[in-house]
Amino acid sequence: MSSYISRILKAPSASKRLISNLIQREGKLNSLLHRLGLQRQGGVKAAPGPRPISTTQVQKSALIEDEELATGIQKREMLLAKQGCEDPWGFTKIIRRGTGRENDPTVVPSAFDARLVGCLCLDDRLPKWMWIEKDEGPKRCECGHFFVLKNVPPV
Known part of the structure; x- marks a missing residue:
């Protein structure tokens, strides 16, 4: 069982997330993880915890106008409507x-x-x-x- 857990620890973070969920469960698996040092005293998680959230600011991009995306007859209709021809x-x-x-x-x-x-x-x-x-x-x-x-x- 310990070789299985060591392989999971070397795997990508998605598998580490699985271990962090297993740590929270009660029973034999919880005691095994505790003996392997994957769980601290008091139920606090060890290293394989959740990833931190990025707090960098993201620039809001401007929406593209419909006139820039339109082509053909639809564009001609939009230009005519802009000039005042509704029909x-x-x-x-x-x-x-x-x-x-x-x-x-x-x-x-x-x-x-x-x-x-x-x-x-x-x-x-x-x-x-x-x-x-x-x-x-x-x-x-x-x-x-x-x-x-x-x-x-x-x-």
């Missing part, structure tokens, strides 16, 4: 229907080749959804209203 994609703006005739259709802006448009026809509660394609010409809704896609630059 760069135009989601909150409702496009009002114009005259809607074939020679004067309602213009729908899009940065893509197609866009989904909902038309509130007459007294209907739900919109009629349709895809408007680029270079397709004016598209007619069920109510007779015409829509056309206008290409705009992306954000």
